[in-house]
Amino acid sequence: MLILEQIGRYGSMAMMVFPLFVWEGVRLKSPEELVIWLFLLPALLLAYFIFWAVYFRRPSLPSALWLAILPSAIFILRGVIFRHWLLTAFGVIFAVGHIYIAWYNNRSNTIRQSLPLLSRIPRPNCWVYSTLDMVGRAMNSTSVCGQSQPSLSRSQASG
Numbered sequence: 001m002l003i004l005e006q007i008g009r010y011g012s013m014a015m016m017v018f019p020l021f022v023w024e025g026v027r028l029k030s031p032e033e034l035v036i037w038l039f040l041l042p043a044l045l046l047a048y049f050i051f052w053a054v055y056f057r058r059p060s061l062p063s064a065l066w067l068a069i070l071p072s073a074i075f076i077l078r079g080v081i082f083r084h085w086l087l088t089a090f091g092v093i094f095a096v097g098h099i100y101i102a103w104y105n106n107r108s109n110t111i112r113q114s115l116p117l118l119s120r121i122p123r124p125n126c127w128v129y130s131t132l133d134m135v136g137r138a139m140n141s142t143s144v145c146g147q148s149q150p151s152l153s154r155s156q157a158s159g
Contacts, residue, residue: 001097001100001101001104004097005094005096005098005100006097008090008093008095008096011090015084019082021084021086022082022084027082028082037081041074048074052067061107064105064106067102068095069095069099072094072095072099075087075088075094076088
């Protein structure tokens, strides 16, 4: 999904700058499209910045999903308004990957916050990496963090 998201992301950004395969030219064909372009797209962008502030204060699944939905909507809406179907296609690809990744990365936070007991258990990546680091040190190899650690000789380890 990460590769799909990146294809959609960079494809959308490139199509916003270079209107490839837009035969009629990039122009608005009705006053309603002008209103959407002038007011709705900037409002979506403003909402995106607001949700970043909300997410930084307290990360949650709903705010993470909004942070995935809003840029996707901007890409897709702009593609539809300008009849730039390649941008629309890249926007849909980006939306599928980005929304899935946002949900996947933040679903455990919602579960942990809803169950007080789970919030006291350390996150797996912390204790897994520290355990691997200790095992690596004991085996006279480099630690997970990349720092070489001196090992104990057999006489030091046994007694």
